Amino acid sequence: xxxxxxxxxxxxxxxxxxxxxxxxxxxxxxxxxxxxxxxxxxxxxxxxxxxxxxxxxxxxxxxxxxxxxxxxxxxxxxxxxxxxxxxxxxxxxxxxxxxxxxxxxxxxxxxxxxxxxxxxxxxxxxxxxxxxxxxxxxxxxxxxxxxxxxxxxxxxxxxxxxxxxx
Numbered sequence: 001x002x003x004x005x006x007x008x009x010x011x012x013x014x015x016x017x018x019x020x021x022x023x024x025x026x027x028x029x030x031x032x033x034x035x036x037x038x039x040x041x042x043x044x045x046x047x048x049x050x051x052x053x054x055x056x057x058x059x060x061x062x063x064x065x066x067x068x069x070x071x072x073x074x075x076x077x078x079x080x081x082x083x084x085x086x087x088x089x090x091x092x093x094x095x096x097x098x099x100x101x102x103x104x105x106x107x108x109x110x111x112x113x114x115x116x117x118x119x120x121x122x123x124x125x126x127x128x129x130x131x132x133x134x135x136x137x138x139x140x141x142x143x144x145x146x147x148x149x150x151x152x153x154x155x156x157x158x159x160x161x162x163x164x165x166x
Contacts, residue, residue: 014053022048022065026074041074043067050082 011023029042044067053060061082067074077089094101094113101111109123128134136143145151 016052018049018052020048021053022046040069040072042069044074 009023009025011021013021024044024046026041027043028039030037030039044065046065046067048063048065050061050063051059063082064080065076066078067076069075075089079087081087097113097115099113103109109126110121112120112122114120
């Protein structure tokens with residue numbers, strides 16, 4: 001078992017200032033324009049340096065970027081850093097009715113789609129913090145909070161108000 005590199009793309013540019021130096025694959029697409037069709041940039045996959053590279057291995061960190069064309073301009077949409085961080089420029093969809101979004105070493109926090117229009121948050125503990133107002137609401141049905149142990153509520157004003165019909 002192993003990896004066999006069948007294609008090597010090398011950027012031979014080197015200088016004292018190397019951060020952001022990229023090696024890319026550019027994809028083009030012909031467009032139709034009556035009598036004068038031409039090509040336009042359609043997307044790019046780039047590998048770039050995160051800092052100035054030297055012969056010291058600890059300076060040789062890179063990122064991978066995926067770019068797509070929007071309104072004729074190739075724009076970065078996804079970046080994966082050497083630390084494994086993934087940045088998505090806009091919405092990200094998990095299109096399975098049983099999609100699970102896992103976080104933490106050992107997947108100790110999850111958001112699971114329940115197959116309908118709901119989701120389950122699972123973690124221990126779960127803390128919700130807001131620097132401003134926070135609202136929990138339901139458009140239909142009851143808002144239910146349950147606890148296996150005594151529930152504690154605290155407010156800065158020292159008061160808790162519960163309004164309801166029951």
